[in-house]
Amino acid sequence: xxxxxxxxxxxxxxxxxxxxxxxxxxxxxxxxxxxxxxxxxxxxxxxxxxxxxxxxxxxxxxxxxxxxxxxxxxxxxxxxxxxxxxxxxxxxxxxxxxxxxxxxxxxxxxxxxxxxxxxxxxxxxxxxxxxxxxxxxxxxxxxxxxxxxxxxxxxxxxxxxxxxxxxxxxxxxxxxxxxxxxxxxxxxxxxxxxxxxxxxxxxxxxxxxxxxxxxxxxxxxxxxxxxxxxxxxxxxxxxxxxxxxxxxxxxxxxxxxxxxxxxxxxxxxxxxxxxxxxxxxxxxxxxxxxxxxxxxxxxxxxxxxxxxxxxxxxxxxxxxxxxxxxxxxxxxxxxxxxxxxxxxxxxxxxxxxxxxxxxxxxxxxxxxxxxxxxxxxxxxxxxxxxxxxxxxxxxxxxxxxxxxxxxxxxxxxxxxxxxxxxxxxxxxxxxxxxxxxxxxxxxxxxxxxxxxxxxxxxxxxxxxxxxxxxxxxxxxxxxxxx
Amino acid sequence: xxxxxxxxxxxxxxxxxxxxxxxxxxxxxxxxxxxxxxxxxxxxxxxxxxxxxxxxxxxxxxxxxxxxxxxxxxxxxxxxxxxxxxxxxxxxxxxxxxxxxxxxxxxxxxxxxxxxxxxxxxxxxxxxxxxxxxxxxxxxxxxxxxxxxxxxxxxxxxxxxxxxxxxxxxxxxxxxxxxxxxxxxxxxxxxxxxxxxxxxxxxxxxxxxxxxxxxxxxxxxxxxxxxxxxxxxxxxxxxxxxxxxxxxxxxxxxxxxxxxxxxxxxxxxxxxxxxxxxxxxxxxxxxxxxxxxxxxxxxxxxxxxxxxxxx
Numbered sequence: 067x068x069x070x071x072x073x074x075x076x077x078x079x080x081x082x083x084x085x086x087x088x089x090x091x092x093x094x095x096x097x098x099x100x101x102x103x104x105x106x107x108x109x110x111x112x113x114x115x116x117x118x119x120x121x122x123x124x125x126x127x128x129x130x131x132x133x134x135x136x137x138x139x140x141x142x143x144x145x146x147x148x149x150x151x152x153x154x155x156x157x158x159x160x161x162x163x164x165x166x167x168x169x170x171x172x173x174x175x176x177x178x179x180x181x182x183x184x185x186x187x188x189x190x191x192x193x194x195x196x197x198x199x200x201x202x203x204x205x206x207x208x209x210x211x212x213x214x215x216x217x218x219x220x221x222x223x224x225x226x227x228x229x230x231x232x233x234x235x236x237x238x239x240x241x242x243x244x245x246x247x248x249x250x251x252x253x254x255x256x257x258x259x260x261x262x263x264x265x266x267x268x269x270x271x272x273x274x275x276x277x278x279x280x281x282x283x284x285x286x287x288x289x290x291x292x293x294x295x296x297x298x299x300x301x302x303x304x305x306x307x308x309x310x311x312x313x314x315x316x317x318x319x320x321x322x323x324x325x326x327x328x329x330x331x332x333x334x335x336x337x338x339x340x341x342x343x344x345x346x347x348x349x350x351x352x353x354x355x356x357x358x359x360x361x362x363x364x365x366x367x368x369x370x371x372x373x374x375x376x377x378x379x380x381x382x383x384x385x386x387x388x389x390x391x392x393x394x395x396x397x398x399x400x401x402x403x404x405x406x407x408x409x410x411x412x413x414x415x416x417x418x419x420x421x422x423x424x425x426x427x428x429x430x431x432x433x434x435x436x437x438x439x440x441x442x443x444x445x446x447x448x449x450x451x452x453x454x455x456x457x458x459x460x461x462x463x464x465x466x467x468x469x470x471x472x473x474x475x476x477x478x479x480x481x482x483x484x485x486x487x488x489x490x491x492x493x494x495x496x497x498x499x500x501x502x503x504x505x506x507x508x509x510x511x512x513x514x515x516x517x518x519x520x521x522x523x524x525x526x527x528x529x530x531x532x533x534x535x536x537x538x539x540x541x542x543x544x545x546x547x548x
Numbered sequence: 549x550x551x552x553x554x555x556x557x558x559x560x561x562x563x564x565x566x567x568x569x570x571x572x573x574x575x576x577x578x579x580x581x582x583x584x585x586x587x588x589x590x591x592x593x594x595x596x597x598x599x600x601x602x603x604x605x606x607x608x609x610x611x612x613x614x615x616x617x618x619x620x621x622x623x624x625x626x627x628x629x630x631x632x633x634x635x636x637x638x639x640x641x642x643x644x645x646x647x648x649x650x651x652x653x654x655x656x657x658x659x660x661x662x663x664x665x666x667x668x669x670x671x672x673x674x675x676x677x678x679x680x681x682x683x684x685x686x687x688x689x690x691x692x693x694x695x696x697x698x699x700x701x702x703x704x705x706x707x708x709x710x711x712x713x714x715x716x717x718x719x720x721x722x723x724x725x726x727x728x729x730x731x732x733x734x735x736x737x738x739x740x741x742x743x744x745x746x747x748x749x750x751x752x753x754x755x756x757x758x759x760x761x762x763x764x765x766x767x768x769x770x771x772x773x774x775x776x777x778x779x780x781x782x783x784x785x786x787x788x789x790x791x792x793x794x795x796x797x798x799x800x801x802x803x804x805x806x807x808x809x810x811x812x813x814x815x816x817x818x819x820x821x822x823x824x825x826x827x828x829x830x831x832x833x834x835x836x837x838x839x840x841x842x843x844x845x846x847x848x849x850x851x852x853x854x855x856x857x858x859x
Contacts, residue, residue, distance in 0.1 A: 317828075507851065
């Protein structure tokens, strides 16, 4: 049978202008660091150095917090909700206008396929600002409690898997509720946040309302420990989340933590198999599996396990791995050398512990960080690949016989971020959804996100929600509370 | 009659006009039963003037762990019961307390040194607090949850769920009203709870447990440990099968640092309700003020469920 080959369909890079080096965006302008160092942001698909970026020092963070405090007290904290909302609407529109630029930059800096940055990350980021813009002058209708008011200066630390989208999840609700922000993008993906600073300038957002400080763990720690921060919002690993929780213990700082996951994607024997297989693939191979809510544990009913595995492997054989800027690419580059090492180590442990390893055998580019879509079968619950978050394109397959067994296995994890259910039986969906200890349950779908829909975890996947009416709680004080 | 009420009356054997009263042994309340501390220890509880009231059980680490096991075992049933049912059970607690109000008034008077009218008012408020929270049981999902208008062909709904097993340090000062004010908002949504009672004023809590035991509250939903807060609280704060902790009772508790407890709680990312106050200070709030929903929402998770729409 003849197969059609895809010709390369690269998105043009010319829309993006990356500067050779970047300072810190503090008080409305790019400024030089005081005592900080520099590091390089690399294109993970080519290992090409993209730009030199500043690692903010404690003194830089202190300047940023001071600017945010001034902006809170002088402008933003006392501005009417209507006007705050108008700034957020402007930002939403600017992101839409410059969407192609953001999408290409995101794919270059992160390694994710252009079709995902173009169709998911950037439009959702704009939608988050648009959604929250409307809340700014309606907070008293949100049912948050009496007299909702801002907390003050918010410190935010975000991950590298959805750099601009996570920024939007953090900044939009903080600004809508009247807080000011010091935000640190991840060290491997700072460029879209630095481009976002230009958007803020074009929007004429008052200086100091959003301050963007780049850097690694030490910069993040400086934000967490800063005494003039009122609230922290973090997305990242459970390990770092616990460090933050310990850092603020005994203080009056508030925190929301959106952490790791090890989601079960549960497929019953009456599921529509073609759709389920697409959902499984989307669940774990979307964004190279760099997704905290990825469906990394496939729980498949024993009677259809062989059939599902056969169809899954056939489908994975058609996934296109390679150039993130190619519009036909399904799976892009692993974000960093360090992440590739972690994936490599955990998959080696999977083999060593006795699970059966399979990958789709695709060719990988010579340069850059790559990992083939991989499936482990014969996985038991005690295996590291069934317990630990791999954060890569690696699926662990387990089986079950009864709904109760599926629930027990799905919940057998310290995490509780998300879960998937595939069945045609409505009553079973609702029963399962009740039983699963997870913040987001996707039934007959997976990895869907929306600004109106609260997202966040149970147990060690963190606390607080982002998005929707519920996400506003994290950024307001009500009643008599200070 | 309880020891409290008889305090000060003639107790001499053989006195012609009085009966030798039968005094209560104050024990723990774990899994719906009233065990002594496994440690075999007790400690002397005195009234506000320092007069002996009773020997209360001095709960231990093991008692706390047993209580967590009981609370975990009770969680699925309580969380899975209907909201209407939970509301009726909480209302039933108010009914049973009302029937025993004289005993509660006497114990609150003895423990807190309140004048009779004040103690009456406190007990009334404690009873009314159960009624207030009872009414919330079947409204929380509507008030706190709802449909999310996502930009796509999906049914998307968010609803609150209980977070699991909650540890509570009950207020040290307000031995009954404060206690009810921190326990009722935890259990109304389906959480189960392990409570460290007021250290110096534990007797109203044990009497409350007798009301709970006869109010259709399933065994294990509320567990009460009397004893030294500083000794037992760290084991609850660090317990890996406890999902959340309310540190209200860290205020004025002997040898207790709420910051240390929050630090221990970070190990499994417990949801933490800090004590009232500013900075590292902890103060006990005025429990007579009308509560808001914050103590309820602090122990809730939001679950969001998506499903495609199609023909």
